[in-house]
Amino acid sequence: MAIIEVSDLKKSYGNLEVLKRISFDVDKKDVVAVIGPSGSGKSTMLRSLVHLEEVNGGSICVSGEYLVKDGVYAKPNELKIITSKMGMVFQHFNLFPHLTVKENLELAPKLVKKENSSITSKRSMELMKKIGLTERGNAYPANLSGGQKQRVAIARALMMNPDILLFDEPTSALDPELTGEVLQVMKDLAKEHMTMIVVTHEMEFAKEVANRVIFMDNGEIVEAGHPSELFTNPKHERTKAFLNRSL
Ligand code: ADP
Numbered sequence: 001m002a003i004i005e006v007s008d009l010k011k012s013y014g015n016l017e018v019l020k021r022i023s024f025d026v027d028k029k030d031v032v033a034v035i036g037p038s039g040s041g042k043s044t045m046l047r048s049l050v051h052l053e054e055v056n057g058g059s060i061c062v063s064g065e066y067l068v069k070d071g072v073y074a075k076p077n078e079l080k081i082i083t084s085k086m087g088m089v090f091q092h093f094n095l096f097p098h099l100t101v102k103e104n105l106e107l108a109p110k111l112v113k114k115e116n117s118s119i120t121s122k123r124s125m126e127l128m129k130k131i132g133l134t135e136r137g138n139a140y141p142a143n144l145s146g147g148q149k150q151r152v153a154i155a156r157a158l159m160m161n162p163d164i165l166l167f168d169e170p171t172s173a174l175d176p177e178l179t180g181e182v183l184q185v186m187k188d189l190a191k192e193h194m195t196m197i198v199v200t201h202e203m204e205f206a207k208e209v210a211n212r213v214i215f216m217d218n219g220e221i222v223e224a225g226h227p228s229e230l231f232t233n234p235k236h237e238r239t240k241a242f243l244n245r246s247l
């Protein structure tokens, strides 16, 4: 069953068409890797899903509820409910610098969900354990490595119990020796059947973990398929050219 259905999504900045009628579905438990050259619209597509960008046309349906239908957005209270089903992890972590790890994790559940603090505290302890940072609850982001910061950002997204996690180049800002620890957390989530959309340049990760790869170029989905197919037998010249540059 599709958990996200995107159809004919359009987005322009002035005269620049950034998304040109994009359509795709994500099923429950899918790990979808989105690849493509810089400027092809990957971030805009991802940000549109969580309403960080407003599109100019098309539809986004999440678990049967329309965030936007034929270019018309749901009411503000509905938008909040729909977007809260999705957690987002950014390239530059976007942690709150003045809050500790524990406080970063607990802020949204307390503020948005008005969750009981003993429940929030129990969950943040569990998630710190999951990302291997049990000892660093009172640390501030400035005192963490990039890999640790990104693991905290993933845990923070998980605090809200999202149905889907979206990642925008989660390892691109990291030193190469730190990417592995972040990819490992993502692999673990995939094993637990978390539904994920991952914009990435990590082709090995896409091959190993994704069950579907979407190749975007110039605001369009040029080609999509199982990694074993798309990486070994790309059908379009643009996909071939991109993979030749990237692999
Ligand atoms: P990608 O993530 O694939 O690198 P983006 O979605 O960030 O691509 O950008 C797609 C295109 O939209 C690029 O040409 C970029 O310059 C342009 N763009 C992105 N954000 C803005 C913005 N806020 N205003 C104007 N143009 C933008």
Ligand code: MG
Binding pocket: 042, 043, 044, 168
């Ligand atoms: Mg981007």
